[in-house]
Amino acid sequence: MIKERINLWEDGEFTYPDNYGFTPFMIRMAHDEDPLKNDPRPTIIVCPGGGYACVSPSEGIIVANKFYEMGFDTFTLAYTTNTLCTAPLYDQPMKDLSRAIRIIRKRSHEFNVGKITACGFSAAGHLVASVCVHYKDVADTNPLYANISNRPDAAILGYPVISSGKYAHRGSFDNLIGTNPSNDDINYYSCENFVTSDTPPFFIWHTATDGFVPRENSIMFAEKLLANDVPFALHIFSKGNHGLSLSNEDWKERRWGGDEVFEQSLKCRDAVIAGEINMSPEDKKNFLDGFKDYPEGRIPIKEVSIWPELAVAFLKEQGLMK
DSSP states (O other), X not given: OEEEEEEXXXXXXXXXXXXXXXXXXXEEEEOOSOGGGSOOXXXXXXXXXXXXXXXXXXXXXXXXXXXXXXXOEEEEEEOOOOTTSOSOOTTHHHHHHHHHHHHHHHTHHHHTEEEEEEEEXXXXXXXXXXXXXXXXXXXXXXXXXXXXOOOOSEEEEXXXXXXXXXXXXXXXXXXXXXXXXXXXXXXXXXGGGGOOTTSOOEEEEEETTOSSSOTHXXXXXXXXXXXXXXXXXXXXXSOOOSOOTTOXXXXXXXXXXXXXXXXXXXXXXXXXXXXXXXXXXXXXXHHHHTTSOOGGGOOXXXXXXXXXXXXXXXXXXXXXXX
16 A cells, blocks of 8 residues: 655645644555556545544544545545634635645546545535535635646535534534624535536435434435436435444444544644643633543444445446446
């Protein structure tokens, strides 16, 4: 396996204020072979969730490894998050994912990539869906990437945040557009409002009993895809909590493949411990307590664990891979 870290932004390009020394990056995992002797491989960008407050390791490398084993070359995205809910993100995560796609396409001959699928969980499902419906809005001022498309060829969404309306996950939108957003921002970041016939195909899954991000997010998005003749598959599994990732023993036992994607949160934690961030003792304790693990909540659901195979079957039906 080839494994490398690729920074997304050059010096001076990344300007999000509350970064704590973090710069977005992606981790490439590719099959070790001569690209000139092989057909392009299907490629997937894995975007872990985390409420736009963190990038969760439980949905990162572990998922990329699964798709690698299924024949994909993978990229796991560590995008910008609003760790302390202090500086709304707006379109910065979309810029991160768009730059990642453009880098991969610019280096497509070197990487031997095929069609690009973006896979997002929870709030990163919203990120992926946002780029899929707003990709024309996310320009790149770097001339190296300005004329390269950032539109994914397909998308996979796991228990996604979609709408800022009745069924919104408020914490995600607080981090994304602030606690007092304008009506224009509320509308713009409701992905269901911007589906068109040019939106790429979607594989979507959710559980009927998700008590954190309501299943209606997936259902209403699928209805808009249907109305616009966009190919999609929607799977509502009968049970399961939010955040199931692969829903297998590796996920349950925290065999996630590393915490690299959690870097921004760890840098923020270190700044809080060092007293570099002004907060009350109570707020500091509550924030640091959030880094404790509560493994008793991880219950794999066998019914759910088949979703990667279902997603690959969907991509094959769409002609996006052999």
